[in-house]
Amino acid sequence: MPVKETHLTNAVYEQLRQAMAADPAGFTALYQDYLADARETLSILRESVQARHIENVRAKAHYLRSGSLVLGAADVARGAAMLEEAAIAGDSGSFEVLLEKIEMAVNATQAELSERLESGAPPADETAV
């Protein structure tokens, strides 16, 4: 059954998968590490938003966008880019909504990865912040 390309950029995912064909466990670990890192970054972002530390919000949103782009997590990257721009504009009123959007994107990306990865990523509610 074909997998919908809603949240992951297929070309990126496939090139990485092919490059790491000899190490499927390493490939799975790479995306699991990405998801764990994304959730940790989300957690830091929430703390930064609560502390009204806008420069930290911008920096962490940039960090999340960067990693997401390289691994093809397009939806997460898009949400992080919106948060980064909101921080640059000083639009702190949007932070909560955008954080929700990013968390939904991370969950959706994780669900899609679970379908794709042989061993499967952990269920969303195990690691949700």
Place this chain on the structure above:
Amino acid sequence: MAVNPIRVVIADDHPVVRVGLRNMLLVDPVIEVVGEARDGVEALEMARKLDPDVLLLDLAMPNVAGMDALREMTGSSLHTRTVVLTGLIDKRQVLEALQLGARGVVLKDAIVEHLTACIHAVMQGQYWLDGHPVQNLVQVLRDLATQTAPPPRRTFGLTARELEVVNLITEGCTNKDIAKAFGISEETVKRHLTNVFNKLGVGNRLELALFALNHNLMTEAESK
């Protein structure tokens, strides 16, 4: 005949990015990743110690930022060719990177498509920009300098993005249209507009459009 490997150092503060890049480069048998740096300080140390052929340099790194590392490398005798990795095209940043000696710029969402081709191009003495080898660097630098030159007329303290927002407002775009055009939220558009209103001392979109017309702000935005 054996081909000399292209020795590459990856410098990015994101561990997952480093692993991803290293594995993406594995598909090219000529490229060998000889080191990974977590920040600008490590990048400089590795460049000096390992003398790689190519340094892949993220611009937004802690400690010494990528641009500062590039600046420091410019003054050294290293022969390493630097390829800048960035999340978005900021023409001013691209111009600065090229002026500091970067040989290529690759967007992070285009790494799969372009990175190995870029590495081979810079190893052949070419420059790489916008997903292609650059044929005429002088013309590219001239164009970038023109595009990033400070505006000749007043912009009333508006940022480049705020000028873009003003431009779309004068075209009759709604906040929703603008949010879609820039890939940002409507709330952020409202925030930009509030900032614009405050800076220009106008109270609504009509006043803003008239102000922009009277002060030629649309032209400024278009020229960015």
